[in-house]
Amino acid sequence: MRIHEYQAKAVFAEHGVPVLPSHVATTVDEAVTAGLELGFPVVVKAQIHAGGRGKGGGVVLANDEATVREAAERILGKPLVTKQTGPEGRVVRTLLIEKGASIADEVYVAVTLDRAKRAIVVIASREGGVDIEETAAERPDAILKEWADPAVGLRPFQAHRLARRLGLPAAAIRPATKLILSLYKLFYDRDCSLVEINPLIVTDDEELIALDAKMTFDDSGLFRHPEAKDLRDENEEDPLEVEATSVNLNYIKLDGNVGCLVNGAGLAMATMDLIDHVGARPANFLDVGGGATAEMIERGVRILVGDPDVEAVFINIFGGILRCDVLAEGVVAAAKALDVKVPVVVRLEGTNVEAGREILATSGLSFRTAKDLGEAATLVAEAVGGTA
Numbered sequence: 001m002r003i004h005e006y007q008a009k010a011v012f013a014e015h016g017v018p019v020l021p022s023h024v025a026t027t028v029d030e031a032v033t034a035g036l037e038l039g040f041p042v043v044v045k046a047q048i049h050a051g052g053r054g055k056g057g058g059v060v061l062a063n064d065e066a067t068v069r070e071a072a073e074r075i076l077g078k079p080l081v082t083k084q085t086g087p088e089g090r091v092v093r094t095l096l097i098e099k100g101a102s103i104a105d106e107v108y109v110a111v112t113l114d115r116a117k118r119a120i121v122v123i124a125s126r127e128g129g130v131d132i133e134e135t136a137a138e139r140p141d142a143i144l145k146e147w148a149d150p151a152v153g154l155r156p157f158q159a160h161r162l163a164r165r166l167g168l169p170a171a172a173i174r175p176a177t178k179l180i181l182s183l184y185k186l187f188y189d190r191d192c193s194l195v196e197i198n199p200l201i202v203t204d205d206e207e208l209i210a211l212d213a214k215m216t217f218d219d220s221g222l223f224r225h226p227e228a229k230d231l232r233d234e235n236e237e238d239p240l241e242v243e244a245t246s247v248n249l250n251y252i253k254l255d256g257n258v259g260c261l262v263n264g265a266g267l268a269m270a271t272m273d274l275i276d277h278v279g280a281r282p283a284n285f286l287d288v289g290g291g292a293t294a295e296m297i298e299r300g301v302r303i304l305v306g307d308p309d310v311e312a313v314f315i316n317i318f319g320g321i322l323r324c325d326v327l328a329e330g331v332v333a334a335a336k337a338l339d340v341k342v343p344v345v346v347r348l349e350g351t352n353v354e355a356g357r358e359i360l361a362t363s364g365l366s367f368r369t370a371k372d373l374g375e376a377a378t379l380v381a382e383a384v385g386g387t388a
């Protein structure tokens with residue numbers, strides 16, 4: 001779960017990470033009032049869950065009241081297009097009005113999970129304020145890393161080493177060490193998957209300030225942090241993903257044309273590979289898990305056909321905990337309720353598979369059933385005009 005910059009900065013402040021004075025505004029008048037209270041110059045920042053806001057015109061330096069008003073009127077309520085939003089953009093509903101700062105230097109600091117090493121890693125770079133992905137691809141030597149031992153966490157000497165390698169002024173080394181340790185603790189305590197500052201600035205007075213803030217919570221850890229649920233902005237999420245979350249389905253929207261419903265992440269990956277192999281593209285990742293009920297299956301199918309990009313549905317189930325007859329009941333109920341117009345390819349195997357196939361065969365609906373993956377691949381290809 002991602003949160004907005006202004007929300008992340010509030011969490012940063014709680015953990016001792018320095019941020020600038022700021023106010024949140026949802027109207028033009030609130031933005032102007034915030035600018036007057038903070039004192040000029042201020043920076044007007046669009047609040048959406050996407051990077052590249054500055055290049056898209058969503059970050060404006062304002063030296064007077066008129067500039068704040070003009071920026072707020074231009075940004076609020078309008079879609080902001082960045083390279084991360086796609087051509088449709090994201091509608092800006094909130095602004096962060098932040099006090100301006102003198103910038104002597106910019107660096108990058110983040111904490112995330114290194115899955116290959118199975119450890120939390122702190123990443124830093126002298127190249128702050130730019131697209132860090134491009135820096136990592138073009139100049140990997142510019143990316144500094146320190147891995148935290150899972151048993152003891154990030155040690156002070158590691159944070160100090162990173163601060164020194166960043167080439168910060170001598171007076172900023174100790175504050176930077178403290179900031180890195182605070183950022184790590186925040187990441188660990190809040191069950192995050194990413195905490196990022198880009199840029200972390202050094203002011204003319206050699207003070208460190210988080211000029212930007214990104215935080216992503218690990219959804220699997222949210223049950224330990226009920227307070228984090230209040231930070232969720234469903235306006236920034238795909239409506240189908242929101243609906244799936246409400247019924248405990250794992251759904252991720254992709255950009256293909258075949259909706260796939262499976263049980264198990266491994267089977268989901270194999271299914272998406274199969275879809276790609278026959279010349280189609282997966283439109284989503286939808287994992288109903290092992291404990292799905294017929295009602296959950298029905299909601300899953302409803303979500304799939306609710307995507308206008310879906311030209312066919314591929315249901316690939318290996319019945320273990322989730323019985324094939326339960327799956328079939330849910331699929332039939334959904335197809336009847338929704339009057340599904342797109343082709344539905346179903347491949348079942350496992351517990352109660354014959355009963356499941358019988359339910360599909362006697363439903364009176366035109367499901368395309370397959371007994372194995374080879375036959376399923378052929379049917380999917382035919383449904384979307386791919387190649388078997």
